[in-house]
Amino acid sequence: MSQEKGTLNTAHFQSHLKHANLVFTAATERKTTPDAKKACFVLLDHFSMSAFSIALDTLVTLNLVHNQSIYDCKTYSLNDNKTLSDISITLTTDGNIQDISLRKDDLLVVCGGFRTVLKSEPQLNKIIRKAVQSSATVMGIWNGGFYIADSKIKDNHTVAIHQDNKAIMAERFPGLHVATSSYSEEGQILTCSGPNSTLDMMLHFIKLAWGAENAQAVAKVIGADRVSETDNDISNRFLRADSRIPDCIKESIILMESNIEDPLTIDELANLVGISRRKLERLFKSHIGVAPARYYMEYRLTRARQLIQQSNLSIFDVSIACGFVSSAHFSRTYHRYFAQSPIDTRRTTQSS
Missing domain, CATH: 3.40.50.880 (Class I glutamine amidotransferase (GATase) domain)
Known part of the structure; x- marks a missing residue:
């Protein structure tokens, strides 16, 4: 995939989180x-x-x-x-x-x-x-x-x-x-x-x-200060407002967003919301558009991008905070999703 040096690319994202990350990519220069x-x-x-x-x-x-x-x-x-x-x-x-x-x-x-x-x-x-x-x-x-x-x-x-x-x-x-x-x-x-x-x-x-x-991506940028104490993320308000999304999916996403450093397994998520893993995966694909494991990974990488751009945490500390077993695994996964290494993201942010 060719791209301009120093810019992020979110083409690998499959969930709505692609839009939330686009605002921090080369799209800002559009x-x-x-x-x-x-x-x-x-x-x-x-x-x-x-x-x-x-x-x-x-x-x-x-x-x-x-x-x-x-x-x-x-x-x-x-x-x-x-x-x-x-x-x-x-x-x-x-x-x-x-x-x-x-x-x-x-x-x-x-x-x-x-x-x-x-x-x-x-x-x-x-x-x-x-x-x-x-x-x-x-x-x-x-x-x-x-x-x-x-x-x-x-x-x-x-x-x-x-x-x-x-x-x-x-x-x-x-x-x-x-x-x-x-x-x-x-x-x-x-x-x-x-x-x-x-x-x-x-x-x-x-x-x-x-x-x-x-709408959810826009709300993440300019409506984040309106999140209530019961919301871990602005997306929760949108999920609760959509009557088509089953409660078990809403609860699963809230659990994911509450467990970043020590991610739950998909089996654990299914048990916590009271359905089988197979049903959880089927409902996620139907209502969210991606498998639960995929959504979980995209959310953790979005959190990682936020920490890299907005904090002074080392890349190693960011990888731990976002539930990766090693900084090498984190860097490979981050590069696959953003077409850029975590170090390059930080350098680009600091130089802008």
Whole structure:
């Protein structure tokens, strides 16, 4: 396998962990391709800088964890190529909304904020209607849902909006349903009520549009600080949310993630979750896409890559921490999966 010297290659990975590792490979140097989809952010005056940053960050991270750049992200204002954020920082945008043209599967994201004045914007309404007609996805952040409702693209639909704006929504759009949850999804229309729900909405969208593996990989990068005390890894939250995955598989993965330095055997895993080894292997292949032993190895190597890049542990200590019987065995296995030795990974990290 030929590759540029000093870059990782995750082609040997077979599970969703390939995406989680891609963000640390040469993919981070990837440039936007001509066929990338557009992500057009309309920044209203006093838009929420934090909510906008989260939405933008998820798409930029998706580009990094995917094997090609998916979205070309641009910002737009209502006029004058500039807009004022909620923290009094003026941003120069890439254009005005009249510059927006959308195709199927592009994104139009309307970003509002606590002090955004809610009033009809005929030009924005026109852009939103055109986006829907073009089969683009339309999102409203904070009170961006007001403009989606005002564009009258759909009767009796559901919109999630900030608590302070629910009164005006009820008064202005009596036939509208205001979501009780923090974000709402109805086909190609997604809305959320503030910064905290923006990440949930964006991950939900990525899961729908690009699959759970990509959503999980993005969450590993920008949502890891939201892991609860009962979660060993951000993937656990995704696994628990997927009703199609049997509990025994979820429990097996949690056990793997809790036993890195002294790995369990597949027989031990099967006994601990109360099924036969043969059934465990069959269910893993069916729901995770790889055998349990393969997933376990890929998870341990992912942990090893993290320790090599982010700690001062010796390669020998990393091999022990990740359950390898010798540093020689670890180095051979690491090279097979990443097409690079552990030493080269550390040198590349330190020189970047």
